[in-house]
Amino acid sequence: MLTLWCLFAFVTATFAATHEYNFTVLWIDANPDGVFTRRVLAINGAYPAPTIHITRGDRLVLHLTNGLPSHNTSLHFHGLFQEGSNLMDGPEMVTQCPIPPGSTLTYNFTVDSQHGTYWYHSHSGAQYGDGLRGVLVVHEKKEPFAYDEEVVVSISEWYHRETSDLKHDFLSRFNPTGSEPIPQNVLFNGSRNVTWAVAVNTTYLMRVVNTGLFLSQYLYIEGHEMTVVEADGIYVEPYTTDMLYLTVAQRYSVLVKTKQASDKNFAIVQVMDEEMLDSVPADLETRGVNYMVYDSNLSLPHALARKLSAFNDADLRPRDPEELLADPDYFIVLDVIMDNLGDGVQYSFFNNITYVAPRVPTLYSVLSAPEELVNNAAIYGSNTNAFVLQKDEVVEIVVNNKDDGRHPFHLHGHVFQIVAKSPAFDEPTAYNESAHESLPEYPMRRDTILVESNGYMVLRFRADNPGVWFFHCHVDWHLEQGLAITLIEAPEELRSQQGAILENHLEVCAAARIPTRGNAAGNAVAWLDLAGENVQPQPLPEGFTLKGYVALFISTLVGLYGIYSIYVFGIEDVKGDTENLQATLRAILSEHGGARVPPYGTRGSGSFDVGTST
Ligand SMILES: [Cu+2]
Structure with missing residues (x-):
């Protein structure tokens, strides 16, 4: 038995590879959607971030250096279990400290029990929306489905403003309804109007990841079906569909079989889930059109609008079924x-x-x-x-x-x-x-x-x-x-x-400057004393506060003073008008032989009497 174990360890050590990366995060200027140039987050000066390919059993060593002047950063490997390596999971203030400018943190772990399509992204708030995100593929030595070639597709929404600015305006009392920032575009592999040259009669394994931070997207290829074989790292029984719906962070691997003839090119269409937007501006382009190119000499098609639909992912069946976990504890x-x-x-x-x-x-x-x-x-x-x-x-x-x-x-x-x-x-x-x-x-x-x-x-x-x-x-x-x-x-x-x-x-x-010992308040002596911990703001007050009562009192006073002012000045105007009118009347009457007009006020303030003519 020991011999067998040694042999296994030897084989694993021989074939498991270590993939080592040095990633420095920097700002560079880029124009991902072809409309607007802005600062984006780049890795080693390159945007979009690279796709990492490893094989199950391999070790990943990634040294992440924060080269930003004023933002913290971090990296999470979405979907990986981090079995025995929780310290490498990445979310700041959950499993690690945020990495401040100038610091380097090394992520070092093996992926022993998983295969499929994953991704990595900053786990410092919404920061990855600025570009710190990439696809991570864990290959199996032998996949349980046949294909000729593999292609990786990332889809996301795109903002022209940086996420820290957007967050500032979003989490604000001037946005009391919590209306989410509306993106300007959708991206396909970090760009737009992407062309993908395909060969006829070929089966492609397309790994699709929604690396966005907000909107789900629909994705379809005109004239082609897609057979889902993986969802979030779980191999599934083949499920054929003509449209995918991916929330942010979800992944699907689909098999796409190309046609026998190369007499036409086809549109690959991605569409924002508009229902997630509080409002849809009239000028918002909710679609992105990319192209499956059979022949580059042929024109690119115009994409037709389609009825959008999503299959129920709960209906997918894992290839390695696991019984329902009964009787929760x-x-x-x-x-x-x-x-x-x-x-x-x-x-x-x-x-x-x-x-x-x-x-x-x-x-x-x-x-x-x-x-x-x-x-x-x-x-x-x-x-x-x-x-x-x-x-x-x-x-x-x-x-x-x-x-x-x-x-x-x-x-x-x-x-x-x-x-x-x-x-x-x-x-x-x-x-x-x-x-x-x-x-x-x-x-x-x-x-x-x-x-x-x-x-x-x-x-x-x-x-x-x-x-x-x-x-x-x-x-x-x-x-x-x-x-x-x-x-x-x-x-x-x-x-x-x-x-x-x-x-x-x-x-x-x-x-x-973050403590590494102690309870949530940083108290490593009196562990049940949470004085000084970070807490949520106070609730909106119920009814009136003292400030409210003072405001009510002052506004009542101001209101009463207003009514008094209207009364005083309003009546003065009436008085003036009445006097003027009576004077005019007297002038007219005296011109025409005279009539008796009593002076203003003799019949009571605010009224007048023209009297009787003689
Ligand atoms: Cu939500």
């Missing part, structure tokens, strides 16, 4: 609402808590806490929406969307089973277990899923991956508004697995 029921707090800004809430980052990254709190307190959610703060899970528990997350917008939710460190997913409703409709007679026997799994307007969804997973994992809306405007919870999964196992924080990570925190 731990239930998390989350109600989504949007509301304004006392500063006038609109926030997003899970159960009336809007996520506010702690003073110490939550993973570091787990690693530095006294043993007896690691299971106590209180030390992780009152505004981080922290839930402590025990190893191997079956966890059920119910999301009841009481908002009339669509939200794509993402869980770090896992794929979840889609146990229930409702359609959209006119009025908020919460999950009601008794309304579901049967649950799927072998549910679809993925890591990012859309909850419909006023609808609900039910997700389950086994807490078998110790770590601090974020669960949040991937519309980054909503994440900026606080739509996130923190799962602290198997903290005791996590501590023995991760050990100490790496020296390099401590250096980054020191440079960012």
